[in-house]
Amino acid sequence: MEQELTEHHAPLPGRVGHVAGIESLTLDGHRYYFGFDFRSDLVVSPLIADPDAMAAFAAKHLRQVDGRHDEAYWADLVSEAVEYSELVADDADREFTTAGLRAELPEPDSHLLYLLDAVSDWDDESDLPPDVQQAYERLGFEEDEFAECIDECLEAVLEEGSAARSDEWTVLRFYLTSATAHLPGNWVLLFGPLGFGSAGQSDRSQSSR
Incomplete structure (x- = not known):
């Protein structure tokens, strides 16, 4: 101490x-x-x-x-x-809790998502990888609507799972991985488990509902 x-x-x-x-x-x-x-x-x-x-x-x-x-x-x-x-x-x-962050996706429009956006150095106006860009366009969002897209993707994946909503999951997984990869200082203490565990969370979230 x-x-x-x-x-x-x-x-x-x-x-x-x-x-x-x-x-x-x-x-x-x-x-x-x-x-x-x-x-x-x-x-x-x-x-x-x-x-x-x-x-x-x-x-x-x-x-x-x-x-x-x-x-x-x-x-x-x-x-x-x-x-x-x-x-x-x-x-x-x-x-x-670390266990909770690893086990479940954040809720749409939650304080956790707000903090992630407020602390991460990742620029949501940067170029998206081709697969993410294609999924984003298929979802019908404009270039400046990325924040709104994340909340809608979360709602869809939490409700129906990543297999049923693959485009939403592609965009959401990219965002969580990118945002957590650009955390300054020791903020990885809070958000590290969220990014590293995101690949398998959506199916578990669906099965728990």
Whole structure:
């Protein structure tokens, strides 16, 4: 524990100096804090387990609308992030387990998907592989509708399974793999199991319904 308390947390590349608040989540019963720029829908820090370390990180790398603040100021915001979130109304939406992430696909329009989009460096406007592009076009989506496509693909795969909705599964699997492959810092702690386990999840999701 002593080593964790004194651990240096490097900022995420290109995400220093943001106007941000503090959010938190739990993974396997352990709470992690992180900075979040609400105006940009952007995660702006690694996951940090120690409250004091989170306050120190924020004092050095983040600011509020009125400028920078000291660690004591940020410590209050860190403490509030345990009980309160500006991103979710239900605390259960920010509680995760590695086993659950490996076993099931995320729900459409969920907090988990929102966080993945907010933290990943993957650009959804980049060129799609030919098989994914063809599946995407067959589904009838325009070039700028990728986010909407992911939610609809999830709904279809969760309802009918990957075998019945192969185009949806092709697009969805590509997104989960690509987004998790472009995670900065230690966010792989949360999303790594989601990407690595996605290849076989859809059939299990269907069979559990």
